[in-house]
Amino acid sequence: MRPMLWMFLFLLLGYAGICLIMYLGQEVMIFPTGTLPEEYAFSIDGPYEEVWLDRPDGRVHGLYLRAPQARGAVLYFHGNGGHLAEWAEVAAPFHARSLDVFMIDYRGYGKSRGRRSQATMLADALAAYDWLAERWVASDIRLYGRSLGSGFAAYVAAERPARHLLLETPYYALADVAAGRFPWLPVRPLMRFPMPSHRWLEAVDCPIRWIHGDRDEVIPVAHARRLRALLPAGTYVEVPGGHHNDLATYPAFAPWLEAGLK
Numbered sequence: 001m002r003p004m005l006w007m008f009l010f011l012l013l014g015y016a017g018i019c020l021i022m023y024l025g026q027e028v029m030i031f032p033t034g035t036l037p038e039e040y041a042f043s044i045d046g047p048y049e050e051v052w053l054d055r056p057d058g059r060v061h062g063l064y065l066r067a068p069q070a071r072g073a074v075l076y077f078h079g080n081g082g083h084l085a086e087w088a089e090v091a092a093p094f095h096a097r098s099l100d101v102f103m104i105d106y107r108g109y110g111k112s113r114g115r116r117s118q119a120t121m122l123a124d125a126l127a128a129y130d131w132l133a134e135r136w137v138a139s140d141i142r143l144y145g146r147s148l149g150s151g152f153a154a155y156v157a158a159e160r161p162a163r164h165l166l167l168e169t170p171y172y173a174l175a176d177v178a179a180g181r182f183p184w185l186p187v188r189p190l191m192r193f194p195m196p197s198h199r200w201l202e203a204v205d206c207p208i209r210w211i212h213g214d215r216d217e218v219i220p221v222a223h224a225r226r227l228r229a230l231l232p233a234g235t236y237v238e239v240p241g242g243h244h245n246d247l248a249t250y251p252a253f254a255p256w257l258e259a260g261l262k
Contacts, residue, residue, distance in 0.1 A: 030193055033108040034083050044088050053127045058114015060124045062104035065091040072140035073100040075132050077149025083110030097261050104128045118193045125152040129160050139163050151195035158200040166260040167210035169244055172198050172223040198230055208234040209260045213242020
C-alpha cells in the first residue's frame with residue numbers, strides 16, 4: 001500500500017507542478033513578444049506618426065498611418081505574433097478605402113513597455129481609442145481586431161461608440177482556446193488573461209462582422225460559430241478551407257471587408 005501511496009503523491013505533485021508552470025508561463029505562450037529600441041526607425045511608405053500613450057504604469061507605443069484624403073479611421077488591434085514593424089503593412093487595404101489606421105503594440109511588444117495584466121492592457125486599448133477620438137468623431141471610427149486583438153476590439157466596442165466592429169479569426173473567450181489545447185489541465189481557473197470576448201460582444205451597440213476559416217488551426221472555427229448563435233444580428237462569413245493566417249487570399253474576404261468599412 002505504501003508504494004502506491006508514494007506513487008500517487010508523486011503523480012499529484014507532478015500534476016501540480018505542471019499547473020504551476022501553466023500559470024507562471026502563460027504570458028510567454030500568449031504574448032511571444034519581440035521588442036524594438038526606442039530609436040528604431042520604421043521603414044513605411046507614406047506619411048505616419050509615432051504616438052506615445054503615457055500610462056500610470058507603463059508607456060504604450062503606436063503608429064498613426066495616414067491615408068490621402070481620409071474620410072475616417074480604423075483602430076486596429078493586431079495578433080499575438082510580431083510588432084508594429086511587421087504589422088504596419090496591413091494598413092494598405094484601409095488606405096485604399098481612404099481610411100487612416102491607428103494601431104498600438106501591446107506591452108512588451110515593439111517599443112511599448114510596462115507590466116502586463118488583463119486590466120492594464122484593456123485600459124491601454126481604451127486609451128488608444130480615446131486618442132483617436134480626439135481626431136475623429138465616433139461615427140467615423142471603425143474597430144478591427146485580428147486573432148488575439150479581437151478581444152481588445154470587442155472590449156473597446158462595448159465601452160466606446162464606433163461605426164462598425166470587424167473581427168478576423170476571433171475567439172469566444174481566450175480561456176476557451178487554452179482549455180481546448182490543454183483539456184487535461186484546469187485551465188480556466190489558472191488563466192490570468194481569460195479575455196471573455198463573448199461577454200463584451202453582448203454589450204456592443206454598433207454592427208458586428210466577423211470572418212473565420214473552417215480549417216483554422218490556431219482558433220478553431222467552433223469559436224466563430226458560437227458567436228453566430230450569440231449574436232444573431234451580426235454578420236458572419238465562414239471561409240471553406242481557410243486557415244488562421246490566409247483569409248485575405250480568399251474571394252470572400254474583400255466583400256466582407258468592404259461592407260464593414262463603408
